[in-house]
Amino acid sequence: MPLSNRHLLGLEGVPKEDIQLILDTTTTFREVLERPIKKVPTLQGKTVVNLFFENSTRTRISFELAEKRLSADAVNFSSSSSSVSKGETLKDTMRNIEAMKVDMVVVRHSAAGTPKFLTNICDSNIINAGDGIHEHPTQALLDIYSIREKLGKLEGLKVCIVGDVAHSRVALSNIFGLITMGAKVSVCGPSTMIPRNIEELGVDVIYNIDEAIQENNVLNVLRIQLERKAREYFPSIREYAKYFGITEERLEKNGKDIVIMHPGPINRGVELSAAVADGLHQIILQQVTNGVAVRMAVLYLLGTMN
Amino acid sequence: MKIVFNNVNVVNPESKINEKKSSVLIEDGIIIKIGKLSSSELKGAKEFDLTGKYIVPGFFDMHVHLREPGREDEETVKSGCNSAANGGFTGIACMPNTEPAIDTAEVVTLIKKQAEGNIVDVKVIGAATQGRNGEMISPMAELCEVGAVGFSDDGVAIKTAAILKRALEYSKMYDVPIIEHCEDESLSGGAMNEGFNSTLLGLPPIPSIAEDLIVMRGILMADYTKGKFHVAHISTKNSVEMVRKAKKEGINITAEVTPHHFTLTDDAVKTYDTNTKMNPPLREKKDVEEIIKGLKDGTIDCIASDHAPHADEEKEVEFEFAPNGIIGLETQIGLALTELFHKNILSLEEIIYKMSINPRKILRLPIPKFNKGEMANFTILDLDEIWTVDISKFKSKSKNSPFNKMILSGRAVGIINNKKMFFDYNFINI
Numbered sequence: 001m002p003l004s005n006r007h008l009l010g011l012e013g014v015p016k017e018d019i020q021l022i023l024d025t026t027t028t029f030r031e032v033l034e035r036p037i038k039k040v041p042t043l044q045g046k047t048v049v050n051l052f053f054e055n056s057t058r059t060r061i062s063f064e065l066a067e068k069r070l071s072a073d074a075v076n077f078s079s080s081s082s083s084v085s086k087g088e089t090l091k092d093t094m095r096n097i098e099a100m101k102v103d104m105v106v107v108r109h110s111a112a113g114t115p116k117f118l119t120n121i122c123d124s125n126i127i128n129a130g131d132g133i134h135e136h137p138t139q140a141l142l143d144i145y146s147i148r149e150k151l152g153k154l155e156g157l158k159v160c161i162v163g164d165v166a167h168s169r170v171a172l173s174n175i176f177g178l179i180t181m182g183a184k185v186s187v188c189g190p191s192t193m194i195p196r197n198i199e200e201l202g203v204d205v206i207y208n209i210d211e212a213i214q215e216n217n218v219l220n221v222l223r224i225q226l227e228r229k230a231r232e233y234f235p236s237i238r239e240y241a242k243y244f245g246i247t248e249e250r251l252e253k254n255g256k257d258i259v260i261m262h263p264g265p266i267n268r269g270v271e272l273s274a275a276v277a278d279g280l281h282q283i284i285l286q287q288v289t290n291g292v293a294v295r296m297a298v299l300y301l302l303g304t305m306n
Numbered sequence: 307m308k309i310v311f312n313n314v315n316v317v318n319p320e321s322k323i324n325e326k327k328s329s330v331l332i333e334d335g336i337i338i339k340i341g342k343l344s345s346s347e348l349k350g351a352k353e354f355d356l357t358g359k360y361i362v363p364g365f366f367d368m369h370v371h372l373r374e375p376g377r378e379d380e381e382t383v384k385s386g387c388n389s390a391a392n393g394g395f396t397g398i399a400c401m402p403n404t405e406p407a408i409d410t411a412e413v414v415t416l417i418k419k420q421a422e423g424n425i426v427d428v429k430v431i432g433a434a435t436q437g438r439n440g441e442m443i444s445p446m447a448e449l450c451e452v453g454a455v456g457f458s459d460d461g462v463a464i465k466t467a468a469i470l471k472r473a474l475e476y477s478k479m480y481d482v483p484i485i486e487h488c489e490d491e492s493l494s495g496g497a498m499n500e501g502f503n504s505t506l507l508g509l510p511p512i513p514s515i516a517e518d519l520i521v522m523r524g525i526l527m528a529d530y531t532k533g534k535f536h537v538a539h540i541s542t543k544n545s546v547e548m549v550r551k552a553k554k555e556g557i558n559i560t561a562e563v564t565p566h567h568f569t570l571t572d573d574a575v576k577t578y579d580t581n582t583k584m585n586p587p588l589r590e591k592k593d594v595e596e597i598i599k600g601l602k603d604g605t606i607d608c609i610a611s612d613h614a615p616h617a618d619e620e621k622e623v624e625f626e627f628a629p630n631g632i633i634g635l636e637t638q639i640g641l642a643l644t645e646l647f648h649k650n651i652l653s654l655e656e657i658i659y660k661m662s663i664n665p666r667k668i669l670r671l672p673i674p675k676f677n678k679g680e681m682a683n684f685t686i687l688d689l690d691e692i693w694t695v696d697i698s699k700f701k702s703k704s705k706n707s708p709f710n711k712m713i714l715s716g717r718a719v720g721i722i723n724n725k726k727m728f729f730d731y732n733f734i735n736i
Contacts, residue, residue: 134508
């Protein structure tokens with residue numbers, strides 16, 4: 001049974017069967033990653049372009065490794081600037097790249113909707129590797145896979161997304177995916193970082209981090225952007241860390257078994273204390289490993305559709 | 307040359323004319339007679355059978371962006387006039403956010419010169435402040451002398467309350483309106499309306515209160531200065547309610563709405579089609595409902611397109627990077643008839659007020675009269691023609707419309723003005 005869409009633009013509206021298929025396929029590739037030779041010939045002869053218009057280290061490496069381990073030919077295109085400042089429009093850039101006969105495009109861009117825009121102007125399979133503050137579906141899929149791996153199920157689990165939800169593509173994709181898979185999702189953060197009408201997505205809003213710890217099985221803790229624009233949403237890093245940072249004391253005080261996740265990179269001492277970042281509750285490095293397997297699954301499922 | 311329109315309904319509420327199946331005789335662009343014509347009167351005339359159609363006072367769009375001077379690749383005075391003629395307008399007012407801005411007599415004169423002899427009357431809105439930068443009011447006296455009919459910093463609101471106060475006080479001497487693009491600068495900069503959809507789409511939001519705050523500022527300032535304040539492209543529920551209340555209190559305030567703000571909601575943005583990106587952004591259902599109510603009860607005086615041409619290569623980009631605005635001259639009448647007339651929200655007379663008479667009143671322009679000896683200034687409407695919007699047939703130089711392929715009921719089939727006629731997509735010698 002193939003996926004229902006030949007692109008992965010986000011998790012909004014993606015049916016449960018598709019997510020299930022990706023997760024199950026991930027398990028297969030997860031096993032490949034444990035072999036001495038971590039490579040399969042599945043996408044031999046396919047060309048994948050990693051089109052990164054925004055700085056990224058781990059997502060780009062994760063995709064590149066996934067592509068190479070599927071024996072696809074991977075090409076990287078990085079440009080930190082927007083098309084506007086570069087002088088060539090994205091449409092022209094994309095058409096030029098496609099003229100070189102590529103099969104799939106992985107795109108990261110600061111502007112929301114760019115992957116969708118690419119589907120209108122080219123024929124390749126498009127995979128969204130993060131568009132603005134919209135979606136980051138493979139991150140959410142690896143988060144969901146990691147929860148399932150750790151706790152054995154998704155249905156009925158309570159997951160809270162903590163931090164700057166309003167400016168996070170990871171949050172939105174997680175909300176869509178987790179709700180589809182039957183989990184109960186809440187968000188927790190300073191009220192200036194919780195988007196308007198988020199309740200309409202079917203999530204609860206919590207402003208107290210202790211309550212979030214008590215109420216949930218999993219905390220997915222977002223990175224706080226420390227650059228100036230994001231900083232306007234809370235008074236100081238100190239205040240954020242004090243009222244929303246996850247510390248060992250907080251976890252102990254609330255005396256509860258909880259899984260701590262983080263999409264990285266971590267601001268140690270801000271959203272997670274160093275002890276929690278390296279502690280027993282967290283599964284941060286498992287997430288990273290699973291990320292490669294999830295991306296292999298997505299590339300494989302899309303790359304063998306047509 | 308003599309021309310006659312036969313079997314046509316003639317409606318002009320300002321001239322108290324409402325005749326069914328009548329005839330109109332025009333000679334050299336001047337109205338000779340409306341009513342039954344004798345065979346001698348018909349002799350030698352070119353006849354048009356307009357069975358079922360309506361002749362109404364020429365429609366006027368008070369909010370049009372021509373891109374001359376500066377971006378003649380997107381629209382010129384001439385191509386904008388062709389677009390207006392094809393859309394059914396005998397007059398337009400052009401906005402001052404050109405390059406350079408319309409803040410000197412020379413630029414006003416240039417535009418006037420380019421429009422000379424055109425079938426479409428082009429009136430000029432001058433910049434409210436020099437260079438539209440909000441620091442110093444523009445030379446309004448001189449601009450009025452060469453023909454400016456209102457002032458605006460459209461694209462942005464007038465920067466500070468102090469400058470707005472001065473602009474209202476100064477423009478009062480010439481009884482012309484200050485036309486405000488109502489958007490608080492500190493809350494602006496987003497790409498769509500703030501709400502559930504902006505959360506869903508991950509697009510940076512513009513909250514509705516960005517508009518409301520500046521509408522409120524304008525109402526208070528109009529009351530205080532007794533100047534004329536006009537709200538451009540009103541788009542929010544709160545703003546409509548505030549204008550309604552202000553009018554009840556006798557404050558000198560008027561408002562316009564665009565067809566896209568009474569037709570579409572921010573649901574349309576879900577496609578990430580950059581032709582759904584405009585400022586003010588498409589709002590929510592509750593806003594559209596209040597706008598409809600405001601059109602019905604007279605809170606909103608007129609309909610204007612905010613015709614904003616942009617080159618394809620500027621619109622075919624990432625949503626956040628695309629410029630704001632859509633063209634509207636050639637879809638406006640169709641949308642008003644489809645969404646307002648055929649849905650029994652406005653009568654034909656009310657449409658005529660909102661698209662012909664009121665905008666001219668706001669700008670203190672003469673209203674086309676249907677009396678013997680007057681120059682014919684008509685829009686000819688077919689209220690029932692079902693047609694499909696086709697941007698490739700537009701006369702505008704730009705094609706940025708979200709309404710392409712939409713099926714509409716009712717169309718302007720022609721205009722007569724300045725002793726010229728445009729009918730059925732073509733100019734006709736009269």
